[in-house]
Amino acid sequence: MTEFVLVAGAWLGSSAWDEVVPELRAAGHGARPLTLSGLAERQGERAGQQTHVRDVVEEVERLDLRDVVLVGHSYSGIPVGQAAGRIGERLRHLVFVDSNVPVDGESFVAQWPEGRPMVEAAIAANGGTWPPLAEAYAGQGLDEARVARILADSTPHPGRTLTEPAELARPIEELPTTYVKCLLAGEELDVRVTQLVAGGDCRVVRMDTGHWPMFSSPRELARILLEAADPTPG
Template sequence: MVNFVLVPGAWLGGWAWDAVAEILREEGHSVYPVTLAGLAERHGADAAQVGQAQHVEDIVSVVESNDLRDVVLAGHSYSGIPVGQAAARIGDRLRRVVYVDSNIPTDGKSFIDGWSQEGRAWVEGQLGESGGFWPPLAAEDYADQDLSDEAIALIVSRSTPHPGRSISEPAHLVRPIGELPTTYIKCLMDGAEPSREVAEQLKSPEWELVELPTGHWPMFSQPAALAKLLTGPA
């Protein structure tokens, strides 16, 4: 049996993995959903100052404090950046990294460094208007992503503003991510092809690409299919 450490994307807490975690536990696995600092139950007045380096520490701490081995470390969306860094930090405790339609870390670059000038101006404007937070999406932003009305209502009601510093702080890699055994899950309703950065890493013999015909939030839209992909790699 495997230890799954599941890290949610922007605005979400460990609760986002509830349906997937239930399936994995029923199969006999141990599951550790992570709520990153500054989000969900860890959201507080100083949350805007939480950087993604703290999020790396959050993930490593879950692995080390529970003395986990044979770890599948999965990150969705934004959290692929701290997950990729944490995976290199935990050494032989790692079984596999799984990026769930996520960003991946590039040494010295942040989440927003690859954005267009217009995109950066937009998000920086949001941070300025909200006191250093990246505001959650509205219900209409989840349209056409294979989500039920109930799932959208749940996501919107439980999302919290995301710490702005975490999306502008650069990543620091202690080992190239291409050396780590990795599965990249591409959700096809959020774009048919992986990003240029992901495509480059997929040249590594350690990486594999799998596709899921759903939207960007498969833990809500297709939890059983996602759980099967998480358990699939050897």
């Protein structure tokens, strides 16, 4: 049995995976959505980048999980990618869902130079947190009612997790990886993903949906995760 550990991106907690988890469990696998420190029901907890990495590693070790598929969406690709290099033989596969890919010494905001001033200004103006952005969901395959529900469940994101650098214990290129590209968020792969594909054991899967496929296409996303856990030879 594969154990999926699912981590959503900025502003979101474990409930983001509510429509994906049943699909994975129905296929006979474990599915463990994780809320990172400072978000959702853990709002108010202090967190930096390495706090979020420890959140993931400690969940795997606390539950003594084996054959683990770590899934990181959006921002959470950065801590999840770091955690993947720290859980050793427990790791079966790493899946980035339209996410940032961690680079040693590089932060989330460093990967988004055009948005960095906006994010840093928002963090400074909001007590060290990044407030949810309603406009981020526009054009991503979600209707107004769904966006309203997502925003109702969202919480400000701990700012230090966005500005502190990644610390890789193991190069991502050494890990079996799938990158899920959501086409409504842009068809071109980030240069870091292109480098990962060229230099590592990484397969790219494209979804004709928006940046939040756990909301817009949960069954298709679950299918892709299951295939990543047990790829067909050849």
